[in-house]
Amino acid sequence: MNTAGHSDDTGLDLIPFRGVRYVPEQVGRLAAVTSPPYDVVVRPDGLLHLESADPHNIVRLILPQATTPAARNQQAADTLRGWLAEGVLAPDAEPGLYVYEQRDDDILQRGVIGALRLSEAADGVVLPHEGVMPPVVEDRAALMRATSANLEPLLLTYRSDAEGEPKGATAVVERAARREPLLATTTEDGFHHRLWSVTDPAEIAEIQSDLARHQALIADGHHRWATNLRLRAEHPSPSAWDYGLVLLVDTARYPLRVRAIHRYLHRLPVSEALSALGDDFRVQTLKGTLDQALEALGEAAVQGNAFVLAGDGAFHLVDRPSPELLARTIPADRPEAWRTLDATVLHATLLDHVWRIPDAPDHIAYIHDTAATVEKAERDGGTAVLMHPVREEVVRDLARQGVTMPRKSTSFGPKPATGLVLRDLMS
Template sequence: MNIAGPAEGTRARSGLELAPFRGLRYDPDRVGSLAAVTSPPYDVVVRPDGLLHLESADPHNIVRLILPQDTTPAARNQQAADTLDDWLSEGVLTTDPEPGLYVYEQRDGGMLQRGVIGALRLSEPSDGVVLPHEDVMPHVIAERAALMRATSANLEPLLLTYRSTGPVTGTAAVVEHTVQREPLLATTTEDGFSHRLWAITDPTDLAAVQADLRRHQALIADGHHRWATYLRLRAEHPSPSPWDYGLVLLVDTARYPLRVRAIHRLLHQLPVADALAALQGLFRVRHLDVPLAEALEALAEAAAEDNAFLLAGDGTFHLVDRPSPDLLARTIPADRPVAWRTLDATVLHAALLDHVWGIPEDSPAHVAYIHDTAATVEKAERDGGTAVLMHPVREEVVRDLARQGVTMPRKSTSFGPKPASGLVLRALSR
């Protein structure tokens, strides 16, 4: 079992418990390039175009594990398991010689992010150690759980954040002196981001990181469905076991602030004309005959004053704002904090999707959640649906609601930059 963590008798839930593990990594001599085998996280890949692009980049691209393609779910999961076994037996993926934590760096121009990848002991929301902030969709958890069962692996890390205070000590000090060494790997992906990875194996450094992190709680920035999947799979396996832990990237946002972006909605079966017709008398609607960048600026200005959305899909843009107070009073639950009731995502899901448009938010046949703004618009125009473009929520609002135990509507935020999938994996039974 590739876990080095606290003894079973010392399980006080005082903070984050991050354990080293023996990472699975690509052998650079067995693939075209490290950049060509990486992928965005599974839920960021725009399908089918982005999926096909990644599959053709290299026959060993990680997307063949995180988004396997076949005719049935069972066949897809078996294909991923067989592919992983093949890559291990062929030496395409190799296991690091000793357990460690991993310092991971992403850089894009003036933006620098560093964090620590490790196996985090799982905890319940009631423990107050890891704070979720979004609702999840049961069918996605079921899909991810089936894939993890089949592969017996954590194929990509979740993104969690915490906030340190004071001088550069503990984790921060270990990270800073670790990055002075030669990295295990370095590559630049086609989006312009450079990626570097180092192993932390020195017992003193490991102890310093673990002691420091036990003083902190974390916010799930990206990976709510995978976190819920970890919890489901832990419940299926008697403890202690490797399933008591899940692969995460922990970023100290006091030192490396994340970007917060919106996740957009694509309403497959709702034409723009029908969407706009249903809004009459309920929202103000303004037609914008401008490029996407200018339309997003108008959305930002409107969102600073009130709830606002940008609809697209018919070759132009429509700014939707100033919802009817009567509509909000009838559709928004009154037993939640004001910060939650006034979220754009709350108004979208409770008032628009549920009440005005009558669209089931948890049905993939009706709603897709897409991170890329231009791709959302293009797919809406191509498919005859409606793109609903959102304005991002501030991180302080997210963290405050999470500390109150209040979850936001699903897919309310997109924190980034997200870790590239394929740089380090965690096996649970090898």
């Protein structure tokens, strides 16, 4: 079997691995041991909910709880090795790539999970579109050093030729999906998950030769990608650290959802946020529900930059920024597609210039759920800034130019569930 991948550096180099999975006889419902990605778990309520769902929930590895960082990481390492020794987790008998499916009433997503050779952004093979926060990278790196494992995959997208019958990796994915799965479960968010292994050398070669012609966009997992690159640099090559665990989705065949990530401004009441705008923006107070406010936001976003502010019991549409203000506050040395992003205008113009709010956790929270953002603002007295999502093509085009967007500009999904398959770097 070709497990070494491809020797050229022109495209994606994906290799099989022996997936580590929960042993069904040793745990309760499989759904009860899975978790969303570590950065989507809402702490502390979400963490406690997952910990209580099952004593072997994967959250005990990805978000261990102890008094110091070193103790947390050691606890995760001890827990992982203990579960392997007890047979709660076990490696599959032979290396393979894994076809993974997520489905609900609105979307069907399928992709391939494998170990991807790590490459720098400058190589143009894997394209990031957001910057990262060094403390988060260091935190994740310390956990991976302790556990010597890839505990959850990144979500990467690529685009095949969608015309005609599926070919290459996509053809293998669709053939696998007609077979009996290794596992099937439904998580409490309503998503149905299925996983298949691909161990046939011909099918693996078919996937590898196809992906070697493509580059990928990081849809979710920028901090995990940066962590993988750091750890690769720390270990002499060749080693298992040369690769990282990824889910690759062909979005020509299976388009992802692209949602906005909203901001909650802890220390800025809505009244102060609105008064600071002066005449530099148009402000309209909307009547109706949150859904109606989001519909109005979508219509306004077609014409230009637009936001909805909430937290005082009403919804305020903020749009039509002053061109003179934008010219003064937005860097001119970036492509126009970057300068006109809502996230760029929010950070460079509103946060930095108008409201003078630092991008720090005690000032800004980044929240995926729209209703939760509004509820928090109304409960705590701050301002919810609701955003309109960016199209995937815009993200990809900027990434190809080497231009990173303001962080937390997008939320691609559905995100892979954590806990269905792990990669142990020690085996």
